[in-house]
Amino acid sequence: MTLLILGLALFLAVHSVRLFADGWRTRQIARVGTLQYRIGHSVLALAGLVLIVIGYAQARLDPLWLWQTPIWTRHLAALLTLPAFLLLAAACVPGTHLKARISHPLLAAVKLWALAHLLANNTLADLLLFGGFLVWSVAAFAVSRRRDRREGKARPAAAVRNDAIAVVLGVLAWGVMARFLHAPLFGVAPFGG
Structure with missing residues (x-):
């Protein structure tokens, strides 16, 4: 630990x-x-x-178990990570409406990812890992947004075409992670199997 x-x-x-x-x-x-x-x-x-x-x-x-989690929380976490992957893609693709609106979609993605994993996991290590990232990303998001307002940061231009690219990339990345990578890397199949 x-x-x-x-x-x-x-x-x-x-x-x-x-x-x-x-x-x-x-x-x-x-x-x-x-x-x-x-x-x-x-x-x-x-x-x-x-x-x-x-x-x-x-x-x-x-592991040091802290509470019991029902099996369905794995499915909920898998579904909640879909918008996290969409936010991640929006952070990587320039000129998306999500990036213009949220300003820091990567931090929002980390928040959602951490929350989803806290719901589905129940050990002290999980609490430290996902809880640590959740607390950090909430604080980082708030500080970053405050700094943007203080500096008068303007929203960048956005295009629907870029949004479509981000959605396709986000859904593909989420699908590949959930279906093919999560079980071999982390020992948990998000949708069973």
Whole structure:
């Protein structure tokens, strides 16, 4: 469990610097340069991710059960992740109405993904992992939206064509994950089987 906690702390801290210490971040970029800063950021984020994966895998070997979850919550989580994948695709495809409206669809996707997985999982490791990401994404979304309003950030132009591309990509990615990847990677088939 220690590796999971360390990994979450490192990964989420690295991804919170711009949100909560933007002045420090700006000074570091000025001091070492954008490329060096991004390399350092990426190395720390990757180290955190590796610790999360190893720590979560270890915690699943000897789980500490916190509550009972009905089997149908897996199906609910699978369905709730569909809009998360649509938001993820909207974050990756430029010029979507979702990105223009929400401003930070990736953070909204993380919120929905984490909530869906909290509903379907019931161990301490699940609570730490998905709860940690949920709390972080809620805070990051609020801070980011507040910063956008303070800076008078304008909504980017959007096109229906780009929305259609994002929907197709999101549905395909969700389908591939749910049908082919989730069980081999995580040991759980979202729709049974």
